[in-house]
Amino acid sequence: MKEHFRIKNKGYLYRFLLVLGSIAVNVGAAFVVSRLGLPLYLDTIGTIFAAALGGMLPGVATAVASNVICSVFSENAMYYSIINVFIALLAAWFSQQNRAGKKKNLFILICLFAIVSGGMGAIIQWLLLGEMQFADVEELSKVVSGAETGSRFLLGAIVVNIGLNLVDKAISTGLAVFAQRLVPERIRESIVSSYWQQKPLSSEEIAIAGARKGRNSMLYRVTVIISLVMASVVAVMSWVSIGVYFDNVKTEYARNAENSARLVSEIVDADSLDLYIKKGEQAEGYKETESQLYSIRNASNGVKYLYIVKMDPRGCIFIFDLDYKDEPGYEPGEVVPFEDAFEPYEATLLSGGEIEPIVSNDTWGWVLTSYHPIKNSLGETVAYAGADVSMTYLSGYARDFLLKALLIFSGFFALILVIGFTLSRYFLIYPISSMTSRAKDFNKSGGDQDAIEASVAKTKDLDIHTGDEVEELFTSVCKMEEDMAEQLRDVRHYADATAKMQTGLIITMADMVESRDSDTGAHVQKTAEYVRIILEGLMRKGYYTDKLTQKYISDAVMSAPLHDVGKINIPDAVLNKPGKLTDEEFEIMKTHTTAGKIIMEKAIETVHGESYLKEARNMAAYHHERWDGKGYPEKLSGEVIPLSARVMAVADVFDALTSARIYKPPFKMDKALAIIQEGAGTQFDPKCVEVFMDSLPEVKRVLRKFGQGDVI
Numbered sequence: 001m002k003e004h005f006r007i008k009n010k011g012y013l014y015r016f017l018l019v020l021g022s023i024a025v026n027v028g029a030a031f032v033v034s035r036l037g038l039p040l041y042l043d044t045i046g047t048i049f050a051a052a053l054g055g056m057l058p059g060v061a062t063a064v065a066s067n068v069i070c071s072v073f074s075e076n077a078m079y080y081s082i083i084n085v086f087i088a089l090l091a092a093w094f095s096q097q098n099r100a101g102k103k104k105n106l107f108i109l110i111c112l113f114a115i116v117s118g119g120m121g122a123i124i125q126w127l128l129l130g131e132m133q134f135a136d137v138e139e140l141s142k143v144v145s146g147a148e149t150g151s152r153f154l155l156g157a158i159v160v161n162i163g164l165n166l167v168d169k170a171i172s173t174g175l176a177v178f179a180q181r182l183v184p185e186r187i188r189e190s191i192v193s194s195y196w197q198q199k200p201l202s203s204e205e206i207a208i209a210g211a212r213k214g215r216n217s218m219l220y221r222v223t224v225i226i227s228l229v230m231a232s233v234v235a236v237m238s239w240v241s242i243g244v245y246f247d248n249v250k251t252e253y254a255r256n257a258e259n260s261a262r263l264v265s266e267i268v269d270a271d272s273l274d275l276y277i278k279k280g281e282q283a284e285g286y287k288e289t290e291s292q293l294y295s296i297r298n299a300s301n302g303v304k305y306l307y308i309v310k311m312d313p314r315g316c317i318f319i320f321d322l323d324y325k326d327e328p329g330y331e332p333g334e335v336v337p338f339e340d341a342f343e344p345y346e347a348t349l350l351s352g353g354e355i356e357p358i359v360s361n362d363t364w365g366w367v368l369t370s371y372h373p374i375k376n377s378l379g380e381t382v383a384y385a386g387a388d389v390s391m392t393y394l395s396g397y398a399r400d401f402l403l404k405a406l407l408i409f410s411g412f413f414a415l416i417l418v419i420g421f422t423l424s425r426y427f428l429i430y431p432i433s434s435m436t437s438r439a440k441d442f443n444k445s446g447g448d449q450d451a452i453e454a455s456v457a458k459t460k461d462l463d464i465h466t467g468d469e470v471e472e473l474f475t476s477v478c479k480m481e482e483d484m485a486e487q488l489r490d491v492r493h494y495a496d497a498t499a500k501m502q503t504g505l506i507i508t509m510a511d512m513v514e515s516r517d518s519d520t521g522a523h524v525q526k527t528a529e530y531v532r533i534i535l536e537g538l539m540r541k542g543y544y545t546d547k548l549t550q551k552y553i554s555d556a557v558m559s560a561p562l563h564d565v566g567k568i569n570i571p572d573a574v575l576n577k578p579g580k581l582t583d584e585e586f587e588i589m590k591t592h593t594t595a596g597k598i599i600m601e602k603a604i605e606t607v608h609g610e611s612y613l614k615e616a617r618n619m620a621a622y623h624h625e626r627w628d629g630k631g632y633p634e635k636l637s638g639e640v641i642p643l644s645a646r647v648m649a650v651a652d653v654f655d656a657l658t659s660a661r662i663y664k665p666p667f668k669m670d671k672a673l674a675i676i677q678e679g680a681g682t683q684f685d686p687k688c689v690e691v692f693m694d695s696l697p698e699v700k701r702v703l704r705k706f707g708q709g710d711v712i
Contacts, residue, residue, distance in 0.1 A: 011194025014187055019058050019065070022046030026066035034074055039134045040168045043070060043077075044087045044113070048176035051091035053183060054191045059088030060418045064411045076133070079124055079404060081411030086116045087169075091176075106173070113169035118162030125161075126154050127403055137164060195426045198464040201434060218429055226420040234409045242402045250391075253302035254357050254368055257387035260300040261372035264385035267292055268308060270376040273383050276319050277310065280332035293322055297387075304367070305388035308374065311349045319383060352381025359391065366391040431464045435477055438462065442481055452488060456481045522706045523655055524561035529702045530651035530692070531560045531644075537691025538647075544687075547643055552615075556644045559616035563623050563648050566596025578662045593633045596620025618642035623649050628682045639685075646685040650676060650692055653683075658703065658711050669703070669712050 025046035033040045043066060051059025063084035070077035094109050125133050132138040137160055142148050145156025193200055268289055275283045281290075297306040304324060309316040315337040321329030330336060338346055341360030348355055349371070357370045367388040373381040438459040445451035459481055464474040535553045538544055567575060570592050574585045581589060600617035622636060622645035629637030657672035667675075673693065680689035692699070700712050 011190035011192070014191045015054055015058055015194055018050055018054050018191065019061050022050035022058070022062040023065050023069065025049070026062065027069045030066075030070050030077075031073055039136055039164060040171075041117075041165075042168060042172055043067070044084055044117075044169065045172045045175050047084055047088050048091045048113075048173055049179050051088040052095040052176065052180055053188060055096070055195070055422075056089060056092040056418050057422045058191075059092050060085050060415050063088045064415045067411065076128065078411075079128060079407040080121065082407060082414065083117050083120045083124075085411055085414040086120070087113055090116065106177070110166065110170050110173050113173065114162050114166040117169060118165040119158050121165065122154065122158040122161040124407065126157060128400070132157055132161070134164075137161065195422065196430075197426055197466045198431055198434065198462050201430065218432065222424040222428065223421060226417055226424070230413050230417055230420075234406070234413050238402060238405050238409065241405050245401050249302075250368070253389040254370065256300045256302050257357065257368065257370035257389050258372070260296055260303050260306060260387040261370045261385040263296055264293060264306065264308065264387075265372045265374045267296075268374055268385070270374050270382050273308070273310065273319055273374070277317060277333045286332075290320055290322070293320055297322060300387070302389045303387050304390040305386070307386045308383055309386060310383045311352075313350065349384065361391075427466050427468070428470060431462070431466060431470050431474065434462050435459070435464070435474060439477065439481075442484075449485075449489060449492060452485045456485050523659065524564070526655045526659075526702060526706055527563065527648065527651040528557055528560035529705075530654060530699070531647050532557045533695045533698045533702070534647045534650060534688050534692050537695050538687065541687075541691060543691070544643060556615045556619075556647065559613065559619055559644065560648065560651070562596070562600065562616040563619040563652065564592065564596070565599050565616075565620055566592035566594065568599070569595040576662070580663065590624070590632050593621050593624055615642075615644045618645050619648045621645070623652055625649070626683045627685055631683075641685075647688055650684050650688045653679070654692070654699075658708060666708070666711050669700075672711075 023046060026043045029042035029045055033042050044063075046066065047059055047063045050062040064081050067077050067081035067084055090109065090112055094105070122132070125131070132141055137157070141153060141157035141160045143156075144160055145152045145154075147153045147156070269285060272283065272285060276286050276289075279286070281287060293306055293308075297303050300306075305322070307321040307329065308319040310319060311317075312335065315335050318330035318334050318336065319332055321331075323329050339360055339362040341358055341362060342349070345355045345358070352373060354373060355371055357368055359368050360366075367390055370387050370389075371384045374383040374385055376382045438455065441458065442452065442455040445455050456478075460478050462474065464471055532553065535548065535556055539548045539553070570589060574581065574588050577585065597617055597620055600613055600620050604613045604617065619642075621633070622641055625631035625634065625636045625641045625645060626649075627638060627641070627646070629635050654672055654676055657667045657675060658669060660666045673696075676684065676689055677693065680686040703709060703712055
């Protein structure tokens with residue numbers, strides 16, 4: 001782990017130098033080609049190099065910073081930062097997928113670079129400049145499209161620009177790939193490792209850690225939250241900026257209009273205005289005054305129309321009205337009715353009073369009008385100087401400003417989004433996901449102590465060091481798993497001790513019975529072994545799957561020694577009689593099954609129904625039942641007889657046949673097996689007989705173990 005963090009600390013430095021050097025390459029190459037006047041950009045060499053070597057964050061940081069610096073010598077560079085960002089994202093993705101190693105894939109990458117750069121670049125230039133950045137590209141676009149403006153021209157410009165960028169990005173990508181191959185592998189690993197706040201995960205572990213996808217994944221939710229926050233910030237900033245910009249420009253232009261109207265009122269000869277109305281341009285001084293008005297309008301930023309009118313009940317009598325582009329002004333003496341927007345102020349204007357600037361959208365379009373009274377030598381208002389500012393132009397300026405603001409913000413938006421995405425991935429997503437994966441492994445370990453210990457070790461091996469609540473969570477999870485492993489170890493120890501005690505008690509009880517029966521020998525131990533052999537054989541063959549589990553087998557084997565516990569109630573004279581039992585004595589002997597059942601049921605009540613005692617009850621009560629229903633004590637048949645009792649029936653009879661009794665010598669194994677097979681389907685469960693016959697090697701080992709090798 002210390003080695004990992006040493007490499008990580010070096011990686012921070014390498015990553016910083018990577019971004020710094022890549023920015024220098026971008027800016028330097030862009031500066032050179034701009035000074036040489038070449039129709040190239042070469043401002044993405046460092047971006048591609050940084051993204052391929054360090055991932056999204058260095059690539060996008062290089063892209064945005066490069067365009068900010070390039071704006072010093074290229075005024076529109078800032079507006080293209082979003083293009084550089086897309087180049088960084090494509091380069092990072094291709095590098096991560098290891099697709100840039102093959103020439104075919106590298107060519108596809110270059111084509112994608114050209115399409116993104118050329119298409120977006122042409123659209124941005126058309127929107128902002130109304131033309132292409134390079135004159136040669138402009139002319140070629142006109143030739144290709146057969147148009148000088150409009151959508152056809154734009155389409156042609158996109159095609160030409162993509163072709164230009166194909167050359168530019170081929171050069172840039174080639175240089176970046178060449179430079180990447182010169183970087184030592186240890187430096188590459190250090191840069192990648194510097195992101196991790198834990199032991200780096202392998203690609204397989206990352207896939208497992210990020211297995212949850214879609215809307216229910218933390219990565220999706222974090223990305224959505226960051227995107228919504230950044231989009232909201234950009235929207236609010238853009239809205240506020242455009243509002244402030246529009247208000248400021250409107251105020252500035254309104255002031256210009258007021259100043260222009262005031263200046264006109266000061267330079268015009270008010271006493272000559274009536275003469276100007278009568279004679280127009282023929283009047284002495286008219287042309288000179290008109291020339292002065294043009295000079296004032298040209299010097300007033302934003303003023304579109306400049307004129308002098310005399311107010312009359314019929315409307316405005318024009319004295320001067322300057323031409324604007326292809327719009328000729330009104331002739332001297334021409335009367336134009338008041339527009340609707342001026343009706344509230346008509347009386348004030350007719351009386352020679354002053355009014356505030358008015359915004360109207362009528363004959364002359366959407367304009368802001370400022371009037372200033374023109375007074376004669378007697379101080380009487382004889383006319384008004386009018387100046388109009390086009391609000392349409394203002395909205396156009398505002399639209400251009402909004403577009404520029406959005407383009408600038410988009411680059412920083414992408415940078416902040418990538419920063420948030422990267423930090424959340426390495427400080428939040430991967431640590432929590434890897435802890436979750438390890439916790440699942442811990443849960444799956446079940447009761448296997450070795451698996452539990454291995455799972456705890458794997459969790460601790462994550463070595464998460466985020467320095468925040470996630471690290472505290474990791475520490476708590478490790479401590480909790482360690483404590484649980486320790487508790488499970490103690491529980492297993494106590495369980496083993498309890499199981500040994502239970503087994504000891506069972507054997508003791510069985511020995512108490514066995515000590516009264518002079519013929520049984522190691523009967524309880526051997527029958528327990530045969531029960532295990534038969535049950536495991538049934539499980540291997542897939543019989544009785546609804547019943548057979550490892551727990552069931554364990555319970556049945558543990559219970560087997562108690563199958564004859566009821567013999568404790570049988571008198572010695574009957575139990576150890578050397579000869580054949582009479583009918584009355586046999587009826588007494590048969591009661592050991594019902595007595596055993598009663599004894600085990602009382603035991604079950606005492607220990608609150610432990611499952612292994614339930615199987616002991618079944619064996620004690622029903623191991624003399626027959627498959628054909630002719631057994632005792634209840635004449636049960638087939639699968640109505642409990643499975644453990646059917647298994648014990650085979651084990652009990654086989655051991656009785658192969659063991660010496662006071663009334664008979666032991667049978668040879670072959671004869672005993674023949675008797676067992678003959679009873680399949682009548683006395684015994686045929687499946688139990690089948691698996692018993694299939695397990696003869698194990699049966700022989702039991703016989704040898706208990707000194708009965710002579711019967712084999």
